[in-house]
Amino acid sequence: MKISLANRIEVGLFRHRLFVLVMFALASAFLLFQASQIKLDAAFTKNIPLNHSYMKTYLKHRANFGGANNILISVCDREGDIFNAEFFDALKGVHDKLFFIPGVDRIQVKSLFSPSTRFVEVVEDGFAGGPVIPADFQATPEGLAIVKGNVEKAGIVGGIVADDYSCAMVKAALMDINPTTGEKLDTLNIAKQLEEEVRQEFEKGNISVHIIGFAKMVGDVANGAKGVVLFFAIAIAITAVMVYIFCHSIRLTFLPILCSLIAVVWQMGMLSTLGFGLDPMSILVPFLVFAIGVSHGVQMINSVVKKVGSGSNTMAAAQASFRALLIPGGIALLSDTVGFLTLLSIDIGIIKELAITASLGVAMIILTNLVLLPVMVSYLHIKPSAKVGQLKEESPVWQMVASFATKGPATVIIAIAVVLYAIGFIKGQGLKIGELHAGAPALHESSRYNQDTFLITDRYAISVDYMSVIIETTPDACTYYDTMATINQFQWRMENVAGVQSAVSLASISKIVNAGYNEGNPKWRVIPRNQQTLVQSIARVPSSSGLLNSNCSVMPVILFLEDHKAETIDTVIAEVKAASQELGSEQVQFKLASGPVGVMAATNEAVAEAQLPMMLYVYGAVILLCLLSFRSIRATIVVILPLYVVSTLAQWLMTALDIGLTVSTLPVIALGVGIGVDYGIYILSTMSIRLKEGADVHDAYLSALKERGSAVLITGFTLAIGVSTWFFSDLKFQVDMGILLTFMFLVNMLAAVIVLPALAAFLWPNKKNNSNDKEKFVIAGKTGD
Template sequence: MKNSSVTHHIAHPLDDSEAVVERWVFRHRAVLLLLFLGLSIWLGLQALQLRPQASFEKMIPTGHAYIQNYLAHQSDLKGLGNAVRIVVETTEGDIFTPEFQDILRQVHDEVFYIHGVDRGSLKSLWSAAVRWQEVTEQGFAGGPVIPPSYDGSSRSIEQLKSNTFKSGQIGSLVANNLKSAVIYAPLYDRDPDTGEALDYTRFSADLERLVRDKYQSDTVRIRITGFAKVVGDLIEGLAQVVLFFAAAVAITTILLYRYCRCLKSTLIAVFCSIAAVVWLLGLLNVLQIGLDPYSMLVPFLVFAIGVSHAVQILNAITHEAAKGASRLKAAQRAFRALYVAGLVALVSDGVGFATLMVIEIAVIQDLALAASIGIAAIILTNLVLLSILISYSGMSQGSVQRLKAVEARDRQPVWEGLSAFARKPLAGVSVVLAVLMFGAGLYLSQGLKIGDLDPGAPELRPDSTYNRDIAFITANYATSTDLFVVMIKTSAQQCSAYEVLDKVDQLEWRLVQLPGVQSTFSLADFSKLYMSAMNEGHPKLKGLNRNQSMMDAASIKAPVGLFNGSCSLLPVLVYLDDHKAATLESVVAAVDDFAHEHDTDSFQVLQAAGNAGIEAATNIVIAQSQNTMLLWVYGVVTTLVLLTFRSLRAAICIMVPLALTSVLCQVLMVYLGIGVKVATLPVIALGVGIGVDYGIYIYSRLEALLKTGMGLQQAYFITLKTTGKAVAFTGFTLAIGVGTWYFSPIKFQADMGVLLTFMFLWNMLGALTLLPALAHFLLKPAKREVNESVAQSSAVNTLPSEQRACA
């Protein structure tokens, strides 16, 4: 009786129950097709107008206390935020020649007129604000390092050399070996006239065209560093990213054709997945969000997720066609069987990505929004549009006949072998191995670091032009490019008070004891130099003087930038060997301890400015947000799975493999020396979003077969021949496509390629091996009993009955 009931449902799947969504979609398929066509054209035109963009403010956690301190005093800290350094190096002799100085002056003038440069804060030997000072018998003497009378003569060159040594710029604006000089150019984040964000693409191109290309020669080398140049290089490398994306699309297309052996359905599936990317890019332009270098992987993820769902639909349609269904009926039945599971998977993806919004860094929030928009596009393009297009084109007879031949084989060793994970002893072995790997992973992942683990810009290869330029500055200048600024806030007109400067001096002494700190400089240091200078340079008198008049006199002679106009804020400049996480953590901890000991109403120690200070704040936010983000991702996705399957056992079967992959991915990051930062933090969340698709599809198909009375292993064997085969193909195909990123000249993309390849494969393996093993132990005994007669009857025509159960 039970068998006949099953057979009846198989024979009449559409007559017994009608799905409202499926009926509505296919009843209006012509209208929907025209609507999708018009929408694709419009969004395609919008996508063509999208331009890569980046913002310094979007890269930093503006809500963090350190950044708020910096922004509140930004006007008093000219040049201590977003800036570039242009190094002009001579390969012949030193910088004290008329020829070199002429080149340096021309480069200075070129940089002065580049759009985006804060001209009032531009510094080089040719800046009037860069001055020399000395104590003479008549008192203090000084002036610009390069005086108005400079004419390139031997006498002028000797005067320039003397002034340079007296200026204290050796190691800062002039190299220790006197073979190069720096032009330091602070930047506006927004154009003061238009309010528009700085165009980093244009700015970086201007630096290359107007400076490096124009002045670099056999005798002169140009080196450029700074956030703007990093972003510019990443955007410039976007063309190569597009090439790798195209390679991934080509690889996916070839493998998809070999999988389904139907050219028209392959092209339709790829077209729908690319359409989702086009919709995403078009919507980003409409919403004026933009696409920055750190979210460049989102379009590929959207394409990958689209292909994943397309493969499931093509697989289901081919099975229906093999049973004799017409083009329209095959598409209808496949859509009815899969749209619920597909919709749940995609909603889980979108909501999971949206949880990245808890990280208060605008660039990550933009990435989360972009990924969520892409998922919304996939729901329409790869669930609805794909099914409609296939209902017109159908599957080729070659594809259908090939499937029939495969299904007719007596033995299918791969699927039979994998189905053994649904019963003892392999189920037990799989679970035990998973527990051991999870425990080992948790232990090893404790070595995961927050922030950059390498000097230079880790987004670029170590041998990139930018990182070679950074290495040159580090090797040839006493003051590195990694600057941490501590802000000392006092009462008005009290920044030069002895008590204040004494505390600042104590803070500097603590900081210079730390490994990774090169040197420090502040008004306290200048005041000590002033005291020594006032006493014929006697080294024993190089100290702070309790005579307040003397301290006030020293502050009057201090260079611009050592305190603000109201003498209520003075920066302490801390030059670091690098911006590695450990270096920044030690500096932050030391300053925090000092502030805890010495802060009063009239003396406050505030962190932090400078590129290293801003990065320290970013690392703190990421460290605080990392676990919160993961809890939100897993909490939201688990809740959606629970609401869909209404079973805690189902949620465990689907989510545990994802959790194992996340932990192992963190271990891989430790092994590869990849820190958790703005560029890498979203990867784990995105990996969960992709992986949950595999589990939902497999469990949905498995549950449908179990409801017919099948035993677990038999049901899983049939699941593997349909959904499991598609999951395995998707995992391998996407891993191969993204694996090509390893050869990208952009290290950030190469790292993402390695991590995503790992997550594609492990999520696939977890869904195919660990999920059935957990099901063996967690599903109710009644569902694990093998009813051979029902199993044999259901095996003849499982897919329609399963589709009806899913619907």
């Protein structure tokens, strides 16, 4: 039935070639226009698993305690301290500029100039205090001296003011929508405003401005992603050279590249039509689509030229090639698509968008490279003397490689593969979930963003990596000693956990205030047991402090971590859960988690939970497609096992190179499996025909090498060389993906050429003309070959 369907499609297409080309041209023109409308789209919520329990807690209490989508701007004096007129003019300007940027939550803008930044001091009559910067402040020596004294009294050194008085901080939180337009907040526009209206305007003379936060990070990633255009151009050039070396024809080089570019245009156009944007973290997907398209285009050109060399005219060769490659090529591309679609199982918006983007692109390749390309080639005049591939069919190299399908060499190959798998499996157990380096992992350590992060971390006592543990209890619970003592005990335990730099809560503040009511005597730095005294100690802590809500039924304990490395987060989360289990009750419940590190912890757990199901889905789908295609368990085994070995080795490589399993790297494994299966399917589709005819495995594999070997090799090397250019990217995550994809493209190709025939040598008896050993394969084109 499949062959009949393929024949019908073939007849319909090639009888109406001109109509087909016109329809493709019209569709390309429309989708090109749509692609021109696509925009980069980055949103904070796309990067977090919204259905994770931590994130439900985060979203529930975000209005009271702020979110993790914050902006921190450190204004610094390069030569001295902050107490000079030039610095305070710049700090006031940064505060006001940030305050009026649409999308900034004005209530949560905090700096020395915020009315909520106050000092309190113990005086003879009790307490006295006021704003750190008085309403009548003038930047005179006297006025600056007053402010300096107030800063020291306020206890904000290390928080809003740097430890060495060289910098002061302006903090703000971003909303999800732009209140001016009512539309989703344009994160990239915020990043642009921060750079142009804040840094460039106020960074002058002795003043330097350092900005960090999700929006700024994404903006820097988007700027770095513009370099992808250059890498794309380099990849096209490299691909063109490799394809020309393969086919020795400018026309035959141009057509697969053109069809692959059309696939990319269609992909972008379809995304725009469906209302999607292109996230900076997914900007690399169009290149992958182009590379996959070229790989299948090379197979088509290879088939056409060989059939012309066998005596067919170009039209007949194009038709036969279409018929021969429609099913194996379609199955391979369908495997790619299903591999990408398995990423939808991961509950993180950016990965789901990547899955949709990649799946659309591969679906377009089915049309452009399996349908459009042979129709276009049919109009060419290819001489029978045309050759493709660097190796001649009678090359001793193919004879040597074909020996891998005999039991002697196959035994050695399988033994080596087993040893490599065992080592890879053992070493791969050390693969960490999450980020393994300080700073923003998407950017290089030398980037301006990460340098700003390191400066802020070094000069302030608090870390930019913090997590809030939310304590949910009964209304007015902060007026009861037992509740506050439990919170205090929890905080003390957390402060003594490795990786926690410091912690703060309403309980710790109440102890400081209580001591203040008792002449500052350290002996009184305790939580008062008397309810009236306890109420007095917390009465001066407003809900705007972020330490309690309006009715004191929810109070966070804020943990400042040394860094956001996976090991640090795992240790702290484990200790929080242990302490919560011991100290929690129905009245006092400890809930994880809010803050930037809370988001990272949820993301790491979502990635860890998705890793095994994703791989099961990928391999399950590929196995099912192979079974449907070949109708043979043995054929499925020889295709899948090499893929599994390479996936295991890839995890070993990640461990060895200190690359964590993150939102950026997790999809690479699925991509590698989906694309890697192509090699095995193309080789086995030719082998299967010869095996059905009664040939032994060696002869069947030699025929496959002569028919497909050069195309498989050129495809593997072309893909690997193309992504290897990513090693020079400004984006760290692109470098990591480049390393992993280069490895998987190259090693999957080698595994298909070396390990696949070795497995086949043991699974198929080497007997000719034995009908009992024949497999029933359903591969389109086997009669036409």
